[in-house]
Amino acid sequence: MRTLFTEDEIAQRIDAMAAEMARDLPKDFLLAPVLTGAFIFAADLLRALYRHGADPHVDFVQLSSYGGARASSGVVTLLKDFSVDIKGRTVLLVDDVLDTGRSLHFGKGMIEDRGAKDVKLCVFVKKLTGHAEDLKCDYIGFEAQADDFLVGYGMDDDGRKRGLPLLGSAN
Numbered sequence: 001m002r003t004l005f006t007e008d009e010i011a012q013r014i015d016a017m018a019a020e021m022a023r024d025l026p027k028d029f030l031l032a033p034v035l036t037g038a039f040i041f042a043a044d045l046l047r048a049l050y051r052h053g054a055d056p057h058v059d060f061v062q063l064s065s066y067g068g069a070r071a072s073s074g075v076v077t078l079l080k081d082f083s084v085d086i087k088g089r090t091v092l093l094v095d096d097v098l099d100t101g102r103s104l105h106f107g108k109g110m111i112e113d114r115g116a117k118d119v120k121l122c123v124f125v126k127k128l129t130g131h132a133e134d135l136k137c138d139y140i141g142f143e144a145q146a147d148d149f150l151v152g153y154g155m156d157d158d159g160r161k162r163g164l165p166l167l168g169s170a171n
């Protein structure tokens with residue numbers, strides 16, 4: 001396992017992202033983390049937002065397309081929908097990694113279908129796969145190479161390594 005970004009680097013970057021969001025987003029926005037992978041990032045981001053004066057509502061969705069594999073199945077399955085009505089809201093959809101872009105594309109479509117006023121996309125790390133160029137992310141924490149299989153900071157390798165506090169590459 002190779003370290004890509006340390007705990008300190010992650011904390012600093014999240015603080016800077018939160019400062020930008022607290023400045024730019026409306027006061028009543030909804031933070032929507034995509035389970036499972038984004039739960040660690042979302043928890044740190046939420047607390048950084050609070051330190052910067054933003055106090056959003058939070059509601060989770062759960063999507064799955066990889067299962068235990070290192071390649072996308074190609075099909076995104078909705079495992080958990082929003083628990084609240086998002087009609088008319090500004091929603092910040094938060095995911096851990098952008099790879100093929102299928103998950104965020106699916107999530108963004110869901111939010112638009114449910115009548116949100118605005119949807120912003122935030123990803124902890126964008127892989128430079130070139131597959132997701134038409135999906136505009138408003139907030140990107142880090143970039144990684146297309147051939148890195150990312151682990152840690154919420155990201156799993158067949159269900160393990162989500163608790164690793166840094167971002168690593170398994171290959």
Ligand SMILES: O=P(O)(O)OC[C@H]1O[C@H](OP(=O)(O)OP(=O)(O)O)[C@H](O)[C@@H]1O
Pocket residue numbers: 034035036037038063064065066067072095096097098099100101102103104156
């Ligand atoms: O851009 P994509 O190719 O869609 O890949 C990104 C998605 O892959 C992972 O989800 P996964 O399906 O592995 O579920 P998990 O979050 O439960 O691990 C990750 O959490 C992202 O949601």
Ligand SMILES: Nc1nc2[nH]cnc2c(=O)[nH]1
Pocket residue numbers: 066097098099100148149150151155156157
């Ligand atoms: N854990 C993990 N999940 C992913 N989903 C899409 N790309 C990745 C990756 O590099 N690592």
